[in-house]
Amino acid sequence: MKKSVLLGTLAAVGVLAGAASAGTLDDVKANGVLKCGVSTGLAGFASPDANGRWEGFDVAVCRAVAAAVLGDGDAVQFVPLSTKVRFTALNSGEIDMLSRVTTWTFSRDVDLGLTFAGVNYYDGQGFMVRKDLGVGSATELDGATVCITTGTTTELNLADYFRANGMSYEPVPIETNAEAQLQYLSGACDVFTTDASALAATRATFASPDEHMVLPEIISKEPLGPVVREGDEPWSDIVRWTLNALITAEEKGVTQANVAELAASAGGDPEINRLLGTEGDLGAMLGLEADWAANAIAAVGNYGEVFEVNVGESTAIGLSRGLNALWTQGGLIYTPPFR
C-alpha cells in the first residue's frame, strides 16, 4: 500500500532526532538549546502565556542555566512533564535538567539515580480549610475528607501524619491543582492539602479568600530544587552553581539592572568580581565562558528578583519570603562562597 512510504519518512525524521550522548554539557552546547523539564501548568512556577512563552519560578532556573551555558536565556526547549514521567524523562536523556517543584528526598537521591543540584524553594505540606468548618488545628481533622494532589510526596506525608496522630481520614486523590481547587470549593472535601506555597497561591485566587484559612501545622519538609542525572558531575556543578550564583547575586546586591555595569570592569568587592568573571577563572573551571554568571543574572535577575516577579507579594500568588529569605534576613537561603 502506498501509505507505507510514510514509514520511511518517519525513519528519516527519527534519525535526525537521534543524538549521541557524551557529557550533558557537550550535548547542550552542540544542540544550542537546553532541554528543561517543567510542570504542565502550575501557577507561579511554570505555565505558558498566550504567546506560548513559558514563565514562572521554575522556568527562571532553566533560563538562568541556559544563559550561563549558551549565553541566551531563551535558548531553552521546555518539556512539560507530568509527575509520572518526570524522572524517567531525565534518566532516559530526554531532558537535560528537571526544574519542576520536585522534593529532594533520600530515596530519590540515592535510589532513583538522580542528583539534586540545590534548593530553590523551601516548602512544606500544609492544610487549607473553610473557616466555618470550626477547625483551628490539623489535629482536629479526625474523620475529614482530604483532597490531595497525587503523584507527589504529599500522599505519604498525609498517611504518616494521620497515622502518627491516631486519626482516620478519607483521601480523595486528584491529578491537578486546578481540579483539586474545584473539588475543594464545591465542598466535596473538607480539607485541601498540598505544598503550602500552592495553598497560598490557590487561596489568593478564590473569589472570597477570607472564608478560607491555612492551618498553622506544616507537616513535612519539602525542599524543592532542580534535578539532574546522577554520574555527570560537570553538569550538576553547572546547575548547582548557576543557582548559587543567583542567590549570591541577591546577597551582594547584583541585580538584573546593574549586572552589566558591574560586569564591565572589576569593582571593589572581590566576590562580585569572581562571580561576574572580572577576576579569577571560575567560569573556565566549569567549562563555561567567564561571564556565565553575569549572563544568568542578566537573563532572569537575582534570586530575590526571580521570587518577586513570579510568586512574590506583588503578584497574584502573593507569597512572602518566609523560609526563602536570605540567611542574613532570617531565612534558609544560603550558598557556599564563590572562591
Place this chain on the structure above:
Amino acid sequence: MTQEPYVRTEMLSEQPAPSGQTGIVKWMRVNLFSSISNSIISLLTILVVIFALYEFLPWMLQPSWGAESLRECLNDPNITGACWGVINDRFNQLMFGFYPHESQWRPLLAFVLMLVAVAPVLFDKLPRKMVWFSALYPFLGVWLLWGGTIWGPLMVIAGFVIGVVVHKVLSNIVGSLAAIILSVLVTILWWLYGVGSIAGALSGIAPIGIAEVSSSDFGGLMLSITIGVSGIALSLPIGIVLALGRQSDMFVIKLLSVGFIEFIRGVPLITLLFTASVLLNFFLPPGTNFDLVLRVIIMVTIFASAYMAEVIRGGLAALPTGQYEAADALGLDYWQSMQLIIMPQALKISIPGIVGTFIGLFKDTTLVSIIGLLDPVGLIVSIQGTSDWNGIVWELYTFIALMFWVFTFSMSRYSMYLENKLKTSH
C-alpha cells in the same frame, strides 16, 4: 304532499381533510400523541428538553468574549455565566499549540491538502490520477509540518525510485523473488545510510527549505489531528499485513499475528502511552532519543494497527468464498490474487470500519494529555496554571468537547453515507 327526496345533482368539490388529519396537527397526533402513554412520554420529554435549555442557554449566552481574565468576568455585573474570554485569548493556542505564528499557514495548508489527498479514496467519482497526489502527500505533509530542507523527503522518495529500478533491472537477471528481496534491501540501505548524508550535501549546495519546527512546539487540536492521522495512515499497511497474517495457513505467522493483535487489544491505550513516554527509550539502543511526539505516534500506530487488522479481517471475511476460488481458478498466485482480486474489494468494504477506527483513535488522542503532551485537554491545565485564568473550568471543557464533536460527528455522518452506498451496490 309529495316531496321529491333530496338528490344531489352536482358534484361536490374536494374538501380539505379535517384539520385534525392534516399538517402539523396530524403529524403530532401520529408521532407524538398516538396513545395516552405516548402523550405522557412526549410531554415529559419536551419538558426535560425545555428545562435543559432553560438552564444551559442563559449560561452560554454571555457578553464575555472580550474579557481578559477570569477576575474581569467575576467583577463584571453583566456577566453572570460563562467567561468566553478565555477562548478568545487562547484560541490560537488551542488550535496550534506553540507552533510559530508566522508559520501557522503550514499546518492549515497541510490539513487542506490532506482533505484533497484522501478525497480520491473516499469519493470514487474523482479522477483516478489524483491518487498520485495521495501517494506524495505523506512526504509533503511531514515536510510542511516539521519543515526543514526539502531534500530529506525528496531523498526518501528517491529510495522508492531506486527500489523500483533495482527490481526492474534485477528481475530479468536473478528472478522475481530474489529481485524483490534485493530491491527492498537496497532501498532500506539507502534510507539508513544514503539519505542523511546526501540530503545534507544537497541542502548545502541548494538550501531550499522552510523553517524547522520542533515537535515540542506542536500542541492543541493540530497535535490531535497529527497524531490521529499519522497513526491511522501508518497503521493501514501494518493492519493489512496483520490481517493477512492472521488468516495465513502458516502456523508461526498466524501465531505471531494473533498474539500481537490480542495483546494490543487487551491493554488500555494509556498503558501503551506510558510505555511511549517512560519506557520506549529504554528499549532503543543507548543514545537514541526520539522526541515524545514521535514516540507517541509510534505507539498509537501500533495500537491502531491491531484494531485496523480486525477491521480488515472483517472485510476479508465478508467476501464470498467464490472470489477466492475464482482467483485460484485464474491461476493467480497468493500475492497476485490478494493484490488484484481480494484486497481491492475487502478494503472497499472495510472503509466504514476504517473511518470508525479513525474516529475512535482521534478521540483517544486526548489521552496524550495524561503523559504531558499539550493537546487541547492538556492545555486546560496549562491555561488554568496562569494567574489570568486560574479557576476556569467549564468554558474550556465545553469548547473542547464541541470542537471534538464537530470533527467526529461529521466523520461519522460520512461513514454512514458510505455504508448506505455500499449497501446498494451489492
Place this chain on the structure above:
Amino acid sequence: MAMADQPAGKSFRLSMLLYDTRYRSMTIQFIMLALFVFGVFWLLNNMYTNLAAANKNPDFAFLSSTAGYDINQRLIEYTSQSTNARAWLVGLLNTLLVAFLGCILATVIGISVGVLRLSKNWIVARLMTVYIEIFRNVPVLLWIVFLNAILSETLPQPKDFKGVDAVASMSFWDTVIISNRGIFVPEPVFLSGSSIMLYVLLASIVGIFAFGRWARTDQETTGRILPTFWIKLAIFVVPTLIVYFMMGQPIDWKLPAFEGRGAIGPDGVAYTKGIFRIDADNGIHIRRSLIALCLALSLYTAAFIAEAVRAGIMAIDKGQSEAAGALGLRQNRVMSLVVLPQALRVIIPPLISQYLNLTKNSSLAIAVGYMDVAGTLGGITLNQTGRALECILLLMITYLTISLSISLVMNLYNNSVKLKER
C-alpha cells in the same frame, strides 16, 4: 512409484527453499521466527544495557515493601502499612467493581436507548438520537471529568444538611444521604436469626426456578400465559418478608447520619457545620468518584451499545415481526419473544468488544480520583518507587488477563446462542 519419489529426494537444491512451494512456507516461517526472536533479543538487550547505565535493574522486590499511602475505597483490608502488592490487589478489585457495574448499567441503558430509538414516538426517537450522537462523539476522558465536576457542583455538600439554615435534607425518610461526597445508604447488621432469612431467600430462589418451569409446561399444554414476572417477584419477596417480621426483625440497619462537631471558633461563635465524618459507622458509602466514573463510562459505552442494538434489530427481517403479529402477539411480546432473541446473535459480538472497551477505559479512573489498578500500581506506587518498567509491565499483564477472561467468557456465551448451522 520409485520414479515419483525420486525428484524430491534426489535433486534438492538450495533455491528450492524459495521456489518450491513445499518448502517455501517453512522457509518463510523460519525466517519470521528468527527475525522475531532476534527482535525481542535486541529490545531486551537494549533494555539491560540502558538500565545498567542508569544503575537500575529490573527488580520486583518493591511489591513486598510498605506502600505508605492510603486508599479510600478498599474492598479488602488495607492500611498504609500494607504492601505494594496489596495495594495492587485493592486497585484490581476496584477496577473489576467499576467494570462490572459499568457493563451492567451500559447494557441496560444501551438496550433501552437502542429500542427507544426505533420508537414511533418522534420526539423520543429524536432525543435518543441526540443522546447517542452527543455521547459517542466526545472523548470519554472529557465525559469522565465533566460528569464528576457536574456531580460535585450540583449535589448538596455536607454542610448544606446541617445547622438551622440547612438547605438540603436526607432522602427516603431520612435513611439515605445524597451528597457530593457520594451516596450513603443504610448498612444491614445481621443479628442472630438472620441466617434463617438467608435460607428462606435461597429457598424462594429455588422456588422461582421451579415456578418458571411449571409455568412453561403449563403454557405449552394449556396455552395459558401467566404474569410470570409479578408472580416471581412475589415469590422472591413475600416469604422472606414474612420471616423477617416473624423473627422480630433480625436485621438492624445502620443509618447514615451527620455528626456535627459544634466547635467553638476563635471568635467565640459556635460552628454547626463541622467535619462530616466518613467511617464505618456511617452506613455504606458509595463514593462520588465511583458514581461519576460508572455513569460516564456506561453512558458513553451505552451510546455504542444502542447503535449495535439498533443495527441488530434492523437486521431482523420485517417478515419476522409481521409473522409474529399475524399470530396475534402483542407489540411488546413481538419484541421480547421474536425480534430480540434473534437480534441478540447480531448484537453480542459488538457487545463483547464494548465491554472490553469499557473495562480498558476504566483505566482513566484517576481523572476523578477513583483508585483503580492504574491509580494504585500504575499511579502512586509507580511514582513513589520509581519502578516504571516493572509497574507498567505488571499493569499490562493485569489488563491483558482481565480482557482475555472477558472475551473468553463472552465468546463461550456467544457460541452457545449462535445459530447452529448445518
